[in-house]
Amino acid sequence: MTRAYNFNAGPAAIPLEVLQQAQEQFVDYQGAGMSIMEMSHRSKLYEEVNASAQQLLKELLQIPDGYHVLLLQGGASTQFAMLPMNLLRPGRPAAYVQTGAWANKAIKEAKVIGETVIAASTESEQYMRMPSQSEIVIPDNASYLHLTSNETIGGTQFQQFPDCGSVPLIADMSSDILSRPLDVSQFGMIYAGAQKNLGPSGVTVVIVRDELIQDAPAHIPVMFRYATHAKSSSLYNTPPSFAVYMVKLVLEWIKSKxxxxxxxxxxxxxxxxxxxxxxxxxxxxxxxxxxxxxxxxxxxxxxxxxxxxxxxxxxxxxxxxxxxxxxxxxxxxxxxxxxxxxxxxxxxxxxxxxxxxxxxx
The missing domain is CATH 3.90.1150.10 (Aspartate Aminotransferase, domain 1)
Structure with a gap:
């Protein structure tokens, strides 16, 4: 078999070793007589996969205490709405750094939920660069500052992240998570669709500071509350079990490298x-x-x-x-x-x- 030179933007390349391991375990996982796709998400075997994926992320990113790692569905696009639903407070606008197509989609969704301001923008330069720290103006009463760490369409990436003071920094890292070391304590929340650096499409990682998800507005549906998934270790409802399993294998691969x-x-x-x-x-x-x-x-x-x-x-x-x-x-x-x-x-x-x-x- 000849493997393609895969430069897809997403879904994207998965390590060959991971694909081969999944192939070997596809029909019979750990001697269970069935595939991981067939077994209950309440089974001990799957709960071990779920817990292992979360623990590996904590280890590889050196996530400090006080954060939850969530494995959710809906892609980063669902997070564009779920984030302001949970964290945007009345009278405290959400601030966004406008750097390209993905930042714009996040901004559009936030405006549906509540007051939103642009803290910095490179639109006049066709989004061909990221703004500097001095260009980012954050309201003192902002609920949070959101940025897109890497814009896949323009090919731009933050080389350093801004200091937000007491305002929580939120980052969409769908396209560059686990590509470089990170000080997670600098962020209130990080989210990332898996289909670029973490595995296949179908699961989205959310790393969120505990204190941010304790007081979500009462009107948010249960499924869209971060606290719901934090309390249930991402097993509140049936998860994308095979995608989570693949993420676990990719994380093991990263550790081995x-x-x-x-x-x-x-x-x-x-x-x-x-x-x-x-x-x-x-x-x-x-x-x-x-x-x-x-x-x-x-x-x-x-x-x-x-x-x-x-x-x-x-x-x-x-x-x-x-x-x-x-x-x-x-x-x-x-x-x-x-x-x-x-x-x-x-x-x-x-x-x-x-x-x-x-x-x-």
């Missing part, structure tokens, strides 16, 4: 190859994001014409590359180099880029 710090160096090595190919192409390839905001997860670039970009995508697909077409809203080209994308795929892409330039430059 040396943890988050080791992956950070590996990711930098991978993306440096591609950014160097862009920067040293004499303008044949042009990076989209400002150099100081370049993402280590999503590399966006353009060429001299849309026709040339279409040819690049067509020829790359013929050579086994997948996912290099830019997002439909902005066009161009994009290579998503998440944790599970191997160095060999990045080397192959750089070689293809050189060959393509030689033939069409």
């Amino acid at each position: 040396g943890g988050v710090a080791a992956l950070e160096q590996y990711n930098k090595e991978k993306t440096k190859l591609i950014y160097n190919a862009i920067d040293n192409s004499g303008g044949f390839y042009k990076g989209c994001a400002d150099a100081g905001s370049r993402s280590v997860m999503n590399i966006t670039f353009r060429m001299g014409s849309e026709e040339l970009e279409k040819l690049f995508v067509k020829e790359s697909e013929q050579e086994g590359f997948v996912g290099l077409k830019g997002h439909r809203d902005v066009g161009g080209l994009r290579a998503s180099t998440y944790n599970a994308v191997p160095l060999e795929s990045c080397k192959a892409l750089v070689q293809f880029m050189a060959d393509f330039q030689q033939r069409h430059g």
Whole structure:
């Protein structure tokens, strides 16, 4: 079997070792005579999987005491609404950093729930950079400050996170969680859809400070209360059990590779190859994001014409590359180099880029 060079933006690459392990255990999990997908979520075997996934996240991210790790459904898009439902208080606006398409979706949902203000925006620059600390203006009475740590469409990433003082900092880390070490204590809440760095689609991780979820408004439906899932260890209702199991395997894989710090160096090595190919192409390839905001997860670039970009995508697909077409809203080209994308795929892409330039430059 020939594996594709998978640069999809999400759902994205999963480590081959993880896929093979899941394949081996698919029909008969731990001698139970059935698949993990078939067994009760109240069974001891599944409860061990659920607890292990949460514990591994705590270990790998060095999550301090006073936080709950939740495994929820609905993707990060549900969190866009669930967050303000639980944490936005009357008379205390929610502050948002506007950095691109995903931040805008979060802002749109928050406005449905309550008062929302823009603390900083790079819209005038087509979202090609992240704002600096000095540009972010947070109301003193803000319920929280929300940011998107990595914008997959524009290919921009926060290199440092702002100091919010007493205002809780909330981050959508769907596309770069576990790609670099993190001081979780800096955040009131972190959330992330699994389908980029954590496993398959179907489960969303929420890491939330206990004190933030104790006094949710009474009118929130039970299923949309963080406290509901915290009290039941994410087993209030039937969970996406196979997706949680896959997340557990991916977390074990990350631990086996040396943890988050080791992956950070590996990711930098991978993306440096591609950014160097862009920067040293004499303008044949042009990076989209400002150099100081370049993402280590999503590399966006353009060429001299849309026709040339279409040819690049067509020829790359013929050579086994997948996912290099830019997002439909902005066009161009994009290579998503998440944790599970191997160095060999990045080397192959750089070689293809050189060959393509030689033939069409």
